[in-house]
Amino acid sequence: MRIAFTKMHGLGNDFVVLDARAAPLPAITRGFAQALADRRTGIGCDQLIVLEDAQVADFRMRIFNADGGEVESCGNASRAVALLHGKPARIETAGGMIEALPTDAGIAIDMGEPRFEWNQIPLAYAMDTLSMPVAWELLDQPTAVNVGNPHVIFFVEDCDRVELDRLGPEIEHDPLFPERVNVNVATVTGRDAIRLRVWERGVGLTRACGTGACATAIGAMRRGLVDRAVTVTLPGGPLRIEWNRAGRIIMTGPAAESFRGTFDARDFGG
Incomplete structure (x- = not known):
């Protein structure tokens, strides 16, 4: 065949x-x-x-x-x-x-509404998902968001300096995440700009992750680090992420x- x-x-x-x-x-x-x-x-x-x-x-x-x-x-x-x-x-x-x-700017995707409850991520047990009281070496107090799949996001001074190829698989397979997890390390560079690297569950380091960009933008918005529309720049290029007034995530890119x-x-x- x-x-x-x-x-x-x-x-x-x-x-x-x-x-x-x-x-x-x-x-x-x-x-x-x-x-x-x-x-x-x-x-x-x-x-x-x-x-x-x-x-x-x-x-x-x-x-x-x-x-x-x-x-x-x-x-x-x-x-x-x-x-x-x-x-x-x-x-x-x-x-x-x-x-x-x-659209003229690429393809706009309505990704739906983010989910934040611990059992919606899901996590193995209840905890605050906005600032989780956990750490892996210097990566600590992440936020967790489900945007159709589970993500954990660490906001760091310089995401390029994180040994994500080493720490990513350890966090992905941690028992805290019963369905495993996508691991994001992000650096906020302005009220409308984030740099991001992603260890993708079941894949590894990728040049871009659309759901990772969505989850990271939402996490940064919930923490008050950025405005409601941001450009998330990954190794492969930028994505525009908006959390609109209806509570839905709009991702636009090529x-x-x-x-x-x-x-x-x-x-x-x-």
Whole structure:
């Protein structure tokens, strides 16, 4: 069985997109997703994205991280599939319904409302999520936000100096986070500007993380560090994040198609 794919990225956070609406796909197992994501023996990506029919949305988006685990939400992938769709869309995800709108500034995604309760993150036990009384070496008192998937954010003097490749996996797998967690280190550089690096759950260091940018912006807004609209600059480039008066997060940024091709499903265990 030969399967068509589209390789895409949002600020360097890259995806292999499969469309189950166009042709049947084999079962998406952890091993199959891992094999496709492998950058040496597969197509290579941070996330595998599968598009399916939906009853109450234009389509459903399923998201598999490079380790093969299925996750709830991906902001950069949302912009990528909206670019493929080519017009406004309602997209069903495991993290909730989102809406996409192409604009002159890129793709604007209504990511919904953030969640802050400890059991909505989720955490293993109750605590204040605005300033959590926990630390990993010099990283302390983070804030936690769920924007369709779980994030913990540390505000630091210089995010580039943090050994995120070492501390990221330790925090991701800490028992405090029963569903694991995305780890963000951020430096506020103005009332409308944040620099950010992300250790993404199941992926590792990425050039960009849309949900991480959303969660970090909301965390900074809750702490009064920034205004209600900010530019979050990741290694791959900037995203504009707004927390509007209706309480919804609007993320705006670019997406691009890299190339298209086909593969034999049997080569990857399909």
